[in-house]
Amino acid sequence: MSKINKVVLAYSGGLDTSAIIPWLKENYDCEVVAFVADVGQGEDELEGIEEKALASGASQCFIADLKDEMVSDYIYPSLKTGAVYEGKYLLGTSMARPIIAKAQVECALEVGADALCHGCTGKGNDQVRFESAFAALAPQLKVIAPWREWDLRSREALLDYLAERNIATTASLEKIYSRDANAWHISTEGGVLEDTWNTPNEHCWVWTVDPEQAPDESETVNVTVEKGEVVAVNGEAMTPYQALIYLNEKGARHGVGRIDIVENRLVGMKSRGCYETPGGTIMMEALRAVEQLVLDKDSYEFREELGLKASHLIYDGRWFTPLCQSILSAADSLAQSVSGEVVVKLYKGQATVTQKRSLNSLYSEEFATFGEDEVYDQSHAGGFIRLYSLSSRIRAMNTQKQK
Amino acid sequence: MSKINKVVLAYSGGLDTSAIIPWLKENYDCEVVAFVADVGQGEDELEGIEEKALASGASQCFIADLKDEMVSDYIYPSLKTGAVYEGKYLLGTSMARPIIAKAQVECALEVGADALCHGCTGKGNDQVRFESAFAALAPQLKVIAPWREWDLRSREALLDYLAERNIATTASLEKIYSRDANAWHISTEGGVLEDTWNTPNEHCWVWTVDPEQAPDESETVNVTVEKGEVVAVNGEAMTPYQALIYLNEKGARHGVGRIDIVENRLVGMKSRGCYETPGGTIMMEALRAVEQLVLDKDSYEFREELGLKASHLIYDGRWFTPLCQSILSAADSLAQSVSGEVVVKLYKGQATVTQKRSLNSLYSEEFATFGEDEVYDQSHAGGFIRLYSLSSRIRAMNTQKQK
Amino acid sequence: MSKINKVVLAYSGGLDTSAIIPWLKENYDCEVVAFVADVGQGEDELEGIEEKALASGASQCFIADLKDEMVSDYIYPSLKTGAVYEGKYLLGTSMARPIIAKAQVECALEVGADALCHGCTGKGNDQVRFESAFAALAPQLKVIAPWREWDLRSREALLDYLAERNIATTASLEKIYSRDANAWHISTEGGVLEDTWNTPNEHCWVWTVDPEQAPDESETVNVTVEKGEVVAVNGEAMTPYQALIYLNEKGARHGVGRIDIVENRLVGMKSRGCYETPGGTIMMEALRAVEQLVLDKDSYEFREELGLKASHLIYDGRWFTPLCQSILSAADSLAQSVSGEVVVKLYKGQATVTQKRSLNSLYSEEFATFGEDEVYDQSHAGGFIRLYSLSSRIRAMNTQKQK
């Protein structure tokens, strides 16, 4: 392995990546640049992060504000496909990884680094997502994954490692739950969740109120959709990121967007997590409701297929592949007519669409009801059915003949 | 068209099929046999139905109890596929049609009839479902669809028609909503629902309590699943039909299983309906939860594809086709490991799985967490990722070379 | 039905559409405009066609040269999907229908017609393709399908009909085979083909030489592909139409591109046809060969799925639908890297790719062979396999535990 001179680390300020900085310097004898992606994980996590990075031994610390780009260029295109992983998961962590990796690569190219490093463990999906993006964007850069290399195996070991080097940390020995947050969602794993027969407790949920504690009064939000994208809420135009933040606040208040799932990780095992996606859940409901109005039967089915395929591609870290781009193209094409207005009612954990309309609506009161109309003559149905079931008829006649 | 001597009519006791009996006799000069399918639509609808049929002019009236068979042989196999039409609809009306049509055909063959008749309108799906089943099961029998033939165009016209013939009816002039019920669900269409911008009102829901009026205390049910089928609830073994009825009662109490959908009808137009499937919703959640534990990634994805395909086949009245049977086989094969136990919490309109376990679970606390184990060595992941992203790497290297 | 003043007829110059002109005038009391689409069906069929139309009673005759547009805007986009219907049929007739219908609609709008007419029979696919396009492009225009209306039921009847009106025709009483041709293909149906147990005879093939009579010497052509489109042949840049014509000539000489198929028509029955697509077959082989070099595993599979879906959409006359456009977008996206050069050998009915190369090729001699290389370390495979088969391992361990 050739010598590494400068490595750009995806730095979060947490215990793991804090320990990685000195570990890289000692084991690779290289300069370490900390790269922090602001994807909306919260002020708390970003406060003082540059100082922390430098104190841990980084030569530089870059903070990239990716919040708007993430929602506009990664989340919104994904929503058009309707991607939901294994029937439940709105892909919060998955959608953030490609944009972080891309910005990290750009940082590396700018500072002339020859390697990339991340703090993902060796049993999770994120290592695959980061490294797949690295392979697609900068195959010439080396990749270092300390969790697959070092022999530090516990929080205690990491704390000792930092203490020995006099690097201060606010991390505590006890950390029961593992979490990941961005503007779209927060995930919680570990602790009581490790036994699937345990009910999630209050610590498993962070952003959203318990539905049983949510307001007794429901609330509605009015969502305006244009070409498959939420462009206004309650009549006010908003950027994608603004709309998400606004709906997060509304949804969280009513306990909307909680899921508790056992999912198949890409690396062959299953894991359990509690995910909260309050605003995203409202957006999804709104988009699907407009689709109900404007997509014909075959188009709706294809959109569902695209969503299924996209859910795996996104989950599996395949964003920067021709296949993923092809599927996003297809979904974007279908979304051209997905414009309309939806009212979503929030109540005790649920987001329910109660009203919907669209200029492109294929629903027509006139055609759907019993009366006569210009477009649909009931007698047409007889011919339709006859041809529609013709092969069944011929098959049955054949069978009778053979008896 | 050859002369018809005897026709078997799918008789519901409602206004439409009551008028059809004399209409058939007058227009086809034939004997009319009424066939009533008991699919759990409710005692009210069945009470005195034989007298009614005979009073309307039927020569005979047969009532077939199809409730157990419907749940066991039509609904349970469908549930294994996970079929949900256009993301929402649990296919309540669709799943009942094939079994009714099949029993009606059997009745016709037994009484030596030469024609079949149904009371479905010319704009709906049910005409297609009935006649597709007829074509597959008895292509030699003629099919009469009065709604596509006669010029009676309103309730008033039908009432007048019966009055002129001195046939008593309890039907009223005003009937705003059109409903269909069986053990699995009840649907409501028409009235305020005809404008998609209207919120459903209290008349749009029949079985389930309004979530806002549901008990403030949640309740849990324990569901036992074996090979993809619910076999016990709260520890008590139940037949499929019993389990459904039991869960219907539980779900309805908590406002579970309401949907309000604009869907694509098979005949090319859209319609809107409010559907209630309280017990079915709980069953679905339970089955999917066990699947989360036992199906691997690719199997889960295929099960979702099967559900998507099956949803269209069942909705479209394709039950008695080789394709539908092939898909049911595939789903049944996958369901062999879908056994386990699930706790579902019912609260204010929601059915949420809080606990789940299975002897076939592929989830393992040992493998999923950070510690060492025999089965998964974190260093394996490095090789996995490298090969997994190899084509991306080669593509990127190519692109760089070409620059 | 409101009165029709002027109708535009898709006119071929054959017996059927010649009879339709006077029939329309007599039965609808309207002006008839003949519209002729030149899609490469051949000089013979176009010679003197205007005179013929006018002699039959048309008020005007328009001839539109659609050859280039058909190949560039309909065939080439379809080829990127790889669409082949039921494993064999290269969709020759299907791809021509949308462009003819579109041009016919444009003609109708220009001349201020209020109706459209075609000469397709009531048992075929083409009526559906024409009328589906009409519905999508000009729903306000009436559609007349004489074959579903009149009671002329044989060639003899049509000839008599014309004779009675003193309209000259060169059509003969005996016409065993029914054919359809355009630049892409020629189809033959009827005659001996009506029994699937009959071998096609010499009359079933028109353009291509019998492979057994083809030259004993093979010939090669060099095909250059750019972004999924054939742009040059034997080193010479060509328009899509030119390339097709050139390859037709080459392929026909060697008996390339014959298929004999029993296919499922859209209208529920099966039919048998012999189709010849000499140039198209060569193009298909060339495109697929470049794809072998440049598409990764998942992309290749998706391209095959797109082809399967597109084959049905195109066959079924769904060209002007959002779904078809979405699928074409997806295929076009994938085709961006499909550039390269291919040598195709033509011999006795076969077109076989013998050489292929591409700057975007993901094939690398260095990686594929046994030696060491930078990109692929054999030890990576161990980790890959371990994770790849992890769920199988866990399942098997579970099963053993349960014994």
Place this chain on the structure above:
Amino acid sequence: MSKINKVVLAYSGGLDTSAIIPWLKENYDCEVVAFVADVGQGEDELEGIEEKALASGASQCFIADLKDEMVSDYIYPSLKTGAVYEGKYLLGTSMARPIIAKAQVECALEVGADALCHGCTGKGNDQVRFESAFAALAPQLKVIAPWREWDLRSREALLDYLAERNIATTASLEKIYSRDANAWHISTEGGVLEDTWNTPNEHCWVWTVDPEQAPDESETVNVTVEKGEVVAVNGEAMTPYQALIYLNEKGARHGVGRIDIVENRLVGMKSRGCYETPGGTIMMEALRAVEQLVLDKDSYEFREELGLKASHLIYDGRWFTPLCQSILSAADSLAQSVSGEVVVKLYKGQATVTQKRSLNSLYSEEFATFGEDEVYDQSHAGGFIRLYSLSSRIRAMNTQKQK
């Protein structure tokens, strides 16, 4: 790693596995049992193989005749799906791996071995296929893959290794092409094929005659199919294996079944191979031809989807998974009506179906042609088309209204 006492090696008698025997003994200090699978690779390869194994140091050598079982239980079920990998490859090597691995595992359990070993290289698919099967069938057994462990890197090194140990071998230093054969196919890789711009030469083909040298007279074979399986040829009942051998001979004589493909390996790279599957190609053509007669449109499409999915599962070594079994069930269900008789003409590299018939045929001369019939009334088509294109019509009317 715990100590290994006895290992069962998949032994071929070739240079690699001959070297593996002493290497295992030296490096693992264990007893080595040679396991030879007879899958129809040819007498030459099996002659004296037991002596060879013992001479190389094996303690025992078992030879299992798997020929009948492979064709009956692996190939025939696969054929029902129509699986063809990346449009060309009939999966010859892929289908043989699971049965070999299964028999090897059974041998290991019988002799009380604690490990399994194979001679596949670290860059190919076969290592994944073997080890995936091992994981599914005997997860408790260790797996040794010498090519990923040792530092022998060339034929020369292997020959030296054997010479140093006085183990005789007939292997020569020069071996340009790498081949794999079984009853279904023979594959050739390496040599001139490593440059995709090279035309395959005479050494790239082993079983089949060059089409240009094939007989000038064509020959036909009559294939009888029952429920998706070839049961007789030329009127003579044959077992699956017999039928394959018989058709191999016929096909090879006429140069049938050659393909030259660049394919995506499972391990992320591409490779090129020349594959010969003479009998298999004839079987495939015959099965597809019967399907043309008996499968309706939707069933045919689903069969194609199953084939696409199965091609990847089989290629990827996923035979012993619930997903693969589910797909095989679905295909077997569809195949129940695939019975009939087909005549295939063999000529200069091509296998062309010229005649076909089936009692289950949905094709009917009566329905397909112009005349009147009982089953299909042309006027039905008008209603069919109207509903079929209804959503297009509504969409277009909407668009016009918005202008």
